[in-house]
Amino acid sequence: MGEKFDISYVFTFFPKLAGTLQTTLLIVGGALLTGLIVGFLVALPRLYKVPVLQRISQLYASFFRGTPILIQLFLFYYGLPEILKLAHIDVSRAPVLAFVVLTYGLHTGAYVSETIRSAVASVDRGQVEAAYSVGMSGYQAFTRIVMPQALAIAVPVLSNVILALLKDTSLAFSLGVMEMTGKSQSLATLTNHFVESYISLALIYLVISIILERLLLFLERRLLRHESRPAEAYPVFRRERFGRLRQFFTRERRVRFREETR
Amino acid sequence: MIKLTGITKSFGRNQVLQGIDLQVEKGEVVVILGPSGSGKTTLLRCINYLERPNAGRIAIGDFEVDCERAGKKDIHALRGKSAMVFQHYNLFKHKTVLENVMEGLVIVQRMPKETARRRSVEVLEKVGLGEKLDAYPSQLSGGQQQRVGIARALALGPEVILFDEPTSALDPELVGEVLAVIRRIAKEGITMIVVTHEMGFARDVANHVVFMDGGAIVEEGAPKDIFNKPQEERTKQFLKRIMPEPAYSI
Numbered sequence: 001m002g003e004k005f006d007i008s009y010v011f012t013f014f015p016k017l018a019g020t021l022q023t024t025l026l027i028v029g030g031a032l033l034t035g036l037i038v039g040f041l042v043a044l045p046r047l048y049k050v051p052v053l054q055r056i057s058q059l060y061a062s063f064f065r066g067t068p069i070l071i072q073l074f075l076f077y078y079g080l081p082e083i084l085k086l087a088h089i090d091v092s093r094a095p096v097l098a099f100v101v102l103t104y105g106l107h108t109g110a111y112v113s114e115t116i117r118s119a120v121a122s123v124d125r126g127q128v129e130a131a132y133s134v135g136m137s138g139y140q141a142f143t144r145i146v147m148p149q150a151l152a153i154a155v156p157v158l159s160n161v162i163l164a165l166l167k168d169t170s171l172a173f174s175l176g177v178m179e180m181t182g183k184s185q186s187l188a189t190l191t192n193h194f195v196e197s198y199i200s201l202a203l204i205y206l207v208i209s210i211i212l213e214r215l216l217l218f219l220e221r222r223l224l225r226h227e228s229r230p231a232e233a234y235p236v237f238r239r240e241r242f243g244r245l246r247q248f249f250t251r252e253r254r255v256r257f258r259e260e261t262r
Numbered sequence: 263m264i265k266l267t268g269i270t271k272s273f274g275r276n277q278v279l280q281g282i283d284l285q286v287e288k289g290e291v292v293v294i295l296g297p298s299g300s301g302k303t304t305l306l307r308c309i310n311y312l313e314r315p316n317a318g319r320i321a322i323g324d325f326e327v328d329c330e331r332a333g334k335k336d337i338h339a340l341r342g343k344s345a346m347v348f349q350h351y352n353l354f355k356h357k358t359v360l361e362n363v364m365e366g367l368v369i370v371q372r373m374p375k376e377t378a379r380r381r382s383v384e385v386l387e388k389v390g391l392g393e394k395l396d397a398y399p400s401q402l403s404g405g406q407q408q409r410v411g412i413a414r415a416l417a418l419g420p421e422v423i424l425f426d427e428p429t430s431a432l433d434p435e436l437v438g439e440v441l442a443v444i445r446r447i448a449k450e451g452i453t454m455i456v457v458t459h460e461m462g463f464a465r466d467v468a469n470h471v472v473f474m475d476g477g478a479i480v481e482e483g484a485p486k487d488i489f490n491k492p493q494e495e496r497t498k499q500f501l502k503r504i505m506p507e508p509a510y511s512i
Contacts, residue, residue, distance in 0.1 A: 134341075144369060
């Protein structure tokens with residue numbers, strides 16, 4: 001097994017791994033964009049109950065949610081060029097990263113479509129009727145009334161999807177993409193300091209996750225500002241030990257504590 | 263002014279409206295009464311095409327549509343002539359009070375924002391919500407929300423406002439403020455068709471009362487005739503159950 005544990009390696013690895021961060025973020029960004037567009041398009045036939053397309057989109061969602069992402073990566077990387085070859089399209093010189101982004105994009109799209117579907121269904125029908133009654137068209141009612149509210153409802157779930165995506169990108173390494181996990185692997189083998197390398201890697205993922213989480217929480221608050229409740233609507237807890245700590249973890253920033261009465 | 267001819271509507275095998283004929287003159291306040299399930303709400307929703315009638319003709323002002331042949335354009339034009347106030351308010355939850363009222367003016371009627379804003383503020387002041395322009399619906403009481411709903415309908419300047427049980431979802435305490443607003447705009451000569459269970463309101467404000475049962479109009483006439491000397495047995499039964507005391511004691 002490797003060298004004796006040396007904490008200083010954690011710090012030397014840190015900037016080196018951060019150097020490949022852009023590859024990771026590129027996969028996340030590209031896949032997210034693809035996923036949002038695909039997810040939205042796939043959700044539409046199911047929302048409007050379009051006969052055949054509805055089944056296809058169900059099938060799509062089942063496949064990408066029901067098989068491991070690692071298998072999907074292999075299938076796309078090795079399988080897609082073969083299929084395209086039949087149509088006389090040569091993709092053998094396309095960069096690996098393109099396949100990776102495509103696979104993650106489609107994978108994310110499956111989750112996004114489910115999220116959008118349920119979010120749209122949860123905006124009450126009455127508001128759509130009201131929109132029609134003031135003279136809006138179906139398209140106007142959807143884009144101006146339903147979509148903004150559905151988006152706000154979807155953000156907490158989308159946050160989960162985005163964070164999962166960030167962590168899943170570590171599997172891209174299995175196709176030889178030099179993103180953070182790949183880099184940490186090679187640094188570890190080079191120096192024989194495995195644990196330090198992984199600690200460093202975990203720290204970076206954690207930091208990025210926390211930043212993303214904060215940003216998304218902010219977005220959620222902003223989109224849900226119409227639900228702002230007066231202070232007395234927040235839950236009251238008995239003041240307890242670790243109260244503040246608990247507040248931090250439960251996201252209930254605005255809990256009020258009832259003073260102990262004797 | 264508004265003329266419905268032979269409106270029928272069925273949900274599956276259940277026929278809810280069996281050929282309704284109704285005429286409403288300009289400036290009239292028509293109240294539709296009837297037990298639940300009698301089709302009064304469905305009739306109202308048909309006028310605004312939220313429910314698609316199976317057959318019949320709807321005419322509002324100079325615009326007439328044959329329900330069996332109505333296309334998207336006809337429906338759109340018809341909706342432009344009427345506005346609706348809902349039982350559950352149905353305000354746009356992500357928009358402020360002012361935005362709720364402005365939405366139809368800016369998006370549908372393509373009014374310049376500044377004009378729309380001025381008009382909306384004016385209407386909101388009329389319903390007594392001049393101070394709540396920037397509040398969200400979730401911050402308002404039921405009565406206030408319904409008054410926003412009324413302002414939203416009123417601002418569009420429709421030929422007729424349709425009220426679908428506007429006070430049924432409200433606390434008894436808040437019913438008064440909403441009825442007062444409806445009463446006030448009725449005095450301004452706006453044509454209204456109101457489905458309600460508020461008998462006092464029907465008696466005071468209506469020019470014309472329609473009693474429906476089983477998807478058909480049983481009896482219609484001036485409120486004092488309907489309430490004091492109803493002709494049909496079914497109307498008598500209904501009024502007796504809903505108002506045990508004599509309608510007028512003098």
